[in-house]
Amino acid sequence: MTRITVNVDGVSCTDEVEPRMLLVHYLREVVGKVGTVVGCDTSNCGACTVHLDGRSVKSCNVLAVQADGHDVTTIEGLSSNGELHPMQAAFHENHALQCGYCTPGMIMQAVDLVTENPNPSEEEIRVGLEGNLCRCTGYHNIVKAVAAAAGSMSSERTEAR
Amino acid sequence: MTAVDDRPTTEIGSARLRKEDQRLITGRTKWTDNIQLPGMVHLAMVRSPFAHARVSGIDTAEAKALPGVIAVLTGSDIADIQGLNITAWPITTDQKAPDHLPMVVDHVACAGEIVAVVAARSAAVARDAAELVDVDYEELPAVLDLKEAATDAVLAHPSLGTNKSAFWQLDSKAGGTGGDIEEAIATAREGGILIEREYRQQRLIPSFMEPRSTVVDPTGDQVVLWSSTQVPHLVRFGIAATTGLPESKIRVIAPDVGGGFGGKLQTTPEEFVTLAVARTLGKPCKYTETRSESMVSAHHGRDQWQKLTLAAEKDGTVTGLKVELMCDLGAYAGLVGGGVPVLGAWMFNSIYKFGAYQFNCTNYYTNKTWVDAYRGAGRPEATYAIERLMDELAAEVGVDPMEIRRKNWITHDEFPFASVAGMTYDSGDYEAATEKALGLFGYDELRAEQQRRRESGDPVQLGIGISTFTEMCGLAPSRVLGSLNYGAGGWESASIRMLTTGTVEVITGASAHGQGHETAWSQIVADRLGVPFENVEVLHGDTQIAPKGMDTYGSRSLVVGGEALVRAADKVIEKAKPLAAHMLEAGVDDLEFAAGRFTVKGTDKGIGLTDIALGIWTGHDYPEGLEPSIDADATFDPVNFSFPHGTHLCAMEVDTETGATTMRKYVCVDDIGTIINPLIVEGQVHGGLVQGIGQALWEGAEYDEQGTLVSGSFVDYTLPTAADTISFVTDHTTSPSTSNSLGTKGVGEAGTIASTPAVVNAIVDAVRHLGIDDIQMPCTPERVWKAIQSAGGTTDAAPVADAQAHFDEGAPNQDPAAGTTDGAGQ
Numbered sequence: 001m002t003r004i005t006v007n008v009d010g011v012s013c014t015d016e017v018e019p020r021m022l023l024v025h026y027l028r029e030v031v032g033k034v035g036t037v038v039g040c041d042t043s044n045c046g047a048c049t050v051h052l053d054g055r056s057v058k059s060c061n062v063l064a065v066q067a068d069g070h071d072v073t074t075i076e077g078l079s080s081n082g083e084l085h086p087m088q089a090a091f092h093e094n095h096a097l098q099c100g101y102c103t104p105g106m107i108m109q110a111v112d113l114v115t116e117n118p119n120p121s122e123e124e125i126r127v128g129l130e131g132n133l134c135r136c137t138g139y140h141n142i143v144k145a146v147a148a149a150a151g152s153m154s155s156e157r158t159e160a161r
Numbered sequence: 162m163t164a165v166d167d168r169p170t171t172e173i174g175s176a177r178l179r180k181e182d183q184r185l186i187t188g189r190t191k192w193t194d195n196i197q198l199p200g201m202v203h204l205a206m207v208r209s210p211f212a213h214a215r216v217s218g219i220d221t222a223e224a225k226a227l228p229g230v231i232a233v234l235t236g237s238d239i240a241d242i243q244g245l246n247i248t249a250w251p252i253t254t255d256q257k258a259p260d261h262l263p264m265v266v267d268h269v270a271c272a273g274e275i276v277a278v279v280a281a282r283s284a285a286v287a288r289d290a291a292e293l294v295d296v297d298y299e300e301l302p303a304v305l306d307l308k309e310a311a312t313d314a315v316l317a318h319p320s321l322g323t324n325k326s327a328f329w330q331l332d333s334k335a336g337g338t339g340g341d342i343e344e345a346i347a348t349a350r351e352g353g354i355l356i357e358r359e360y361r362q363q364r365l366i367p368s369f370m371e372p373r374s375t376v377v378d379p380t381g382d383q384v385v386l387w388s389s390t391q392v393p394h395l396v397r398f399g400i401a402a403t404t405g406l407p408e409s410k411i412r413v414i415a416p417d418v419g420g421g422f423g424g425k426l427q428t429t430p431e432e433f434v435t436l437a438v439a440r441t442l443g444k445p446c447k448y449t450e451t452r453s454e455s456m457v458s459a460h461h462g463r464d465q466w467q468k469l470t471l472a473a474e475k476d477g478t479v480t481g482l483k484v485e486l487m488c489d490l491g492a493y494a495g496l497v498g499g500g501v502p503v504l505g506a507w508m509f510n511s512i513y514k515f516g517a518y519q520f521n522c523t524n525y526y527t528n529k530t531w532v533d534a535y536r537g538a539g540r541p542e543a544t545y546a547i548e549r550l551m552d553e554l555a556a557e558v559g560v561d562p563m564e565i566r567r568k569n570w571i572t573h574d575e576f577p578f579a580s581v582a583g584m585t586y587d588s589g590d591y592e593a594a595t596e597k598a599l600g601l602f603g604y605d606e607l608r609a610e611q612q613r614r615r616e617s618g619d620p621v622q623l624g625i626g627i628s629t630f631t632e633m634c635g636l637a638p639s640r641v642l643g644s645l646n647y648g649a650g651g652w653e654s655a656s657i658r659m660l661t662t663g664t665v666e667v668i669t670g671a672s673a674h675g676q677g678h679e680t681a682w683s684q685i686v687a688d689r690l691g692v693p694f695e696n697v698e699v700l701h702g703d704t705q706i707a708p709k710g711m712d713t714y715g716s717r718s719l720v721v722g723g724e725a726l727v728r729a730a731d732k733v734i735e736k737a738k739p740l741a742a743h744m745l746e747a748g749v750d751d752l753e754f755a756a757g758r759f760t761v762k763g764t765d766k767g768i769g770l771t772d773i774a775l776g777i778w779t780g781h782d783y784p785e786g787l788e789p790s791i792d793a794d795a796t797f798d799p800v801n802f803s804f805p806h807g808t809h810l811c812a813m814e815v816d817t818e819t820g821a822t823t824m825r826k827y828v829c830v831d832d833i834g835t836i837i838n839p840l841i842v843e844g845q846v847h848g849g850l851v852q853g854i855g856q857a858l859w860e861g862a863e864y865d866e867q868g869t870l871v872s873g874s875f876v877d878y879t880l881p882t883a884a885d886t887i888s889f890v891t892d893h894t895t896s897p898s899t900s901n902s903l904g905t906k907g908v909g910e911a912g913t914i915a916s917t918p919a920v921v922n923a924i925v926d927a928v929r930h931l932g933i934d935d936i937q938m939p940c941t942p943e944r945v946w947k948a949i950q951s952a953g954g955t956t957d958a959a960p961v962a963d964a965q966a967h968f969d970e971g972a973p974n975q976d977p978a979a980g981t982t983d984g985a986g987q
Contacts, residue, residue: 034194042453045875099418099675100417101369125883127883130882130884131882132882133880133882134883135368135369135370135880136844138881139881140888
């Protein structure tokens with residue numbers, strides 16, 4: 001067992017883990033962050049996407065020990081002060097989810113996409129989400145939601161200036 | 162029933178944002194795998210790597226010795242209590258069906274079957290130990306190809322003596338709904354047009370995003386089973402019917418369920434094994450599958466060879482259609498199983514007026530994963546066949562494919578229409594949907610561009626695909642199901658509880674797994690009872706809370722379950738009326754109900770429904786002879802199916818040098834009757850389209866010659882991604898259904914049913930001038946390229962082959978294109 005300390009959604013967590021434990025299993029089974037889910041076993045689906053030091057990673061593709069000393073943000077840590085993150089709000093307003101299983105990973109990836117590219121085209125959104133599978137929505141409304149969120153995130157930044 | 166027009170309409174038709182979303186976008190969802198119970202034991206399955214084998218020995222000693230392992234159980238250990246995975250639809254009384262044991266006792270009939278289970282302190286230990294279980298298999302010859310299965314040369318289940326499960330026929334002459342198909346074919350062969358084709362419906366994997374998971378808590382007397390299922394009520398029935406547990410002791414809960422698409426319309430071996438282990442150990446147990454396990458062990462969909470003969474007059478008027486299906490059930494008959502292809506029986510004739518019709522379906526077992534319902538279930542297969550054939554007929558006649566459809570479809574003034582297959586289509590307007598779609602698509606402009614590209618020899622050719630589909634949904638009138646030998650009914654149930662403080666609880670027997678029932682049901686009840694949308698709470702998916710239900714599949718929840726809801730609401734109003742009269746000191750006949758209030762006609766005296774609920778809760782003052790409650794239950798059994806339809810138009814670009822295809826534009830205009838929530842409807846259409854497009858272009862479950870599923874993960878089973886797809890143009894026309902008072906038709910499967918032929922028709926249309934009249938699905942670049950390369954070699958260079966080979970009795974596939982593709986028969 002290895003002792004790790006990971007800051008998960010703003011809370012410092014120190015735990016003993018097996019070196020082979022995946023970050024997603026650490027989050028779900030040890031920390032109790034069951035909002036992050038597992039959809040495949042080949043790193044294809046992206047359902048487990050979280051942020052590691054502010055950048056998106058598939059948490060099935062990271063060992064828990066690799067997160068030692070780092071910050072992890074999950075879907076449960078995305079909203080602040082009881083307010084939905086603009087991306088969460090946009091998913092709701094644009095009906096960008098149905099069963100909702102891919103949604104946490106999709107939102108975390110979309111936030112990263114817009115952080116990197118504040119004004120993405122439809123093509124850039126589609127390519128940016130290629131690693132996240134959704135079986136319900138046909139992606140149509142997800143693409144719409146990400147474009148809408150990009151707009152509201154950029155106007156928030158303008159107001160903050 | 163009150164007239165449709167006098168109900169309040171503030172909520173119905175409004176694009177309400179979903180109530181379900183809040184927990185889903187914040188990670189507060191209750192998936193089965195999230196459940197942790199004190200003392201819970203984790204399970205891992207040991208699965209057969211062989212497609213067909215006899216288990217001659219299992220050594221569990223090493224696995225049992227691993228620290229943290231609690232038990233290792235084999236089929237013989239749980240044989241007495243494991244129950245059976247049932248089939249609800251033996252399509253004939255003499256259907257052959259092998260017993261489907263959740264855990265194999267000695268005979269493995271497909272790869273992925275469970276041969277042992279490990280129970281351990283953690284999922285990781287359970288998986289480690291599963292690797293240590295040593296199983297001796299005697300490998301048996303496996304039958305993997307559907308056409309080979311039909312020869313009985315190798316048997317999937319030697320004990321059955323044959324691979325054939327059942328034969329089922331619908332004949333328009335015998336049924337009195339149309340003419341003699343053989344006559345129509347003979348006439349066409351003499352002086353008309355005969356289109357003979359063989360199409361392949363490849364095997365698909367439903368690929369819901371949430372892997373299946375089951376938690377069982379044997380709490381002394383009662384057993385609680387949580388499962389990621391579409392059908393908690395049917396699971397409860399299956400357990401009670403086969404394990405010896407009394408139904409009254411079983412509580413099945415489907416918490417948040419991450420998609421199903423028919424793939425969770427099943428009683429699964431994993432549920433039953435988890436239940437057996439929990440009962441054996443007396444401890445709560447959890448099993449969650451990996452994706453790789455899901456691909457091979459959750460049921461697959463489609464998998465047919467379709468031999469089709471379309472008879473027409475020289476001008477393109479269709480006179481008859483003969484359908485001969487060979488269907489692969491895989492290793493077992495599933496819950497709906499053999500009935501899935503039969504659901505296509507009424508749909509091959511689609512929106513058209515055919516003089517004669519015959520549907521023949523033969524189901525076979527193979528040593529592959531079992532096949533059952535997948536979005537559309539029987540109807541996508543039928544729609545694909547007829548919409549491809551209509552394009553072939555148009556090519557033969559030499560007219561635009563839309564013209565051939567117009568010539569043959571049912572016109573709007575012919576409804577209600579009795580179809581040649583014996584269905585009565587209640588409403589529809591194919592002309593209106595088509596006109597709207599053509600306009601949105603820019604059909605004429607795209608045809609002109611296609612012509613320009615043909616003339617200039619552009620290496621990238623443009624094709625236009627049409628699919629004017631209908632489907633039957635809203636499963637189903639119970640008496641019809643009974644006449645088809647189906648084992649259950651098709652009714653749905655609803656209850657409404659008027660709580661004391663003004664809110665309303667709605668209990669539905671439908672079991673949502675992403676559809677948005679909580680939102681749409683709230684809208685219906687809010688309108689009907691005149692209560693605020695926010696004050697309605699919808700409860701579902703728990704047999705203890707919603708004890709009666711037939712669950713969610715077959716685009717039935719709204720058209721059947723929604724109508725149950727309407728009837729329960731009307732009963733609430735009826736029950737409240739005498740109480741209102743009593744409270745208002747007025748006669749019952751002097752009252753009118755609107756917007757949640759009873760008022761005395763011609764006065765301003767009135768009382769709200771929620772005030773009556775509070776008053777009757779106290780029970781202090783109510784008339785003699787009445788019960789002190791205005792809560793109500795209703796069970797609705799539909800009298801007919803509903804028949805949504807639509808016109809789907811797809812433009813595909815095909816690079817003739819590489820075989821690559823690109824979707825340029827997709828327009829659909831669907832008529833699904835009255836729309837409760839347009840936002841939810843659009844979402845259903847978008848998602849449905851992409852699943853159908855996935856079948857046309859990318860998806861296929863492929864096996865190797867050993868019977869190993871080689872497309873056994875998301876690496877090899879290529880689901881559409883955001884980067885592969887485009888934004889769609891969707892719109893609607895509205896012909897309300899007459900079989901329910903809301904006028905609704907189902908929409909859950911429409912997109913999937915319609916889109917597959919639209920895409921393939923577009924691809925074939927792009928390269929038809931090269932002498933190609935078919936490309937087998939999925940139309941990968943490799944297959945398209947090979948078809949182009951071999952065109953002219955295996956088919957006439959002329960776009961219309963004037964001397965097509967006719968089917969000979971027992972002859973193999975004569976479709977030239979099928980010979981050019983890999984994987985045929987796999």
